[in-house]
Amino acid sequence: MKAVIINEFGTSDVLKYVECPKPTISTGEVLIRTTYTSVNFADIKNRTGNKAKANFPMILGLDVAGVVEE
Numbered sequence: 001m002k003a004v005i006i007n008e009f010g011t012s013d014v015l016k017y018v019e020c021p022k023p024t025i026s027t028g029e030v031l032i033r034t035t036y037t038s039v040n041f042a043d044i045k046n047r048t049g050n051k052a053k054a055n056f057p058m059i060l061g062l063d064v065a066g067v068v069e070e
Contacts, residue, residue, distance in 0.1 A: 001019070001020050001021070001022055001023070002003065002018070002019055002020070002062060003015065003017075003018055003033070003059045003061075004016065004017055004018075004039075004059070004060050005018055005019045005058060005059050006038065006046075006047055006056065006058050007018075007056050007057050007058040008047030008056065009048060009054070010047070010048070010049075011048075012047075014047065015047070015060070019032060020059075021047075024026050025070060030063065030069075030070065031068070031069045031070040032066040032067065032068055033066050033067050033069045034036065034061075034064045034066040035063045035064070035065055035066045035067070036064065036066070037061040037063060037064045038061070038063045039060060039061060039067075040062060040063050042062055043060045043061065043062055046058060046060065047060060
C-alpha cells in the first residue's frame with residue numbers, strides 16, 4: 001500500500017510518499033481499498049504539531065473513498 005506519512009512535525013517538506021505493508025485488521029474492523037483521498041484541515045493541523053499527542057510515523061489523509069476489501 002502507498003501512504004503519505006510524517007515522521008516529525010513541520011512544513012509540507014516533512015511529507016513522505018512511501019510504500020507500506022498491507023494493514024492487518026481485527027474483529028469489528030474493515031479494510032478499505034482506497035481509491036481517492038484528500039488532505040483536509042485536520043491533516044494540516046496534525047502535520048504542523050497542533051495535535052496533543054502524536055505517534056510517528058503518522059499516516060495523513062483522514063477523508064477517503066474506496067471499496068471494502070475485507
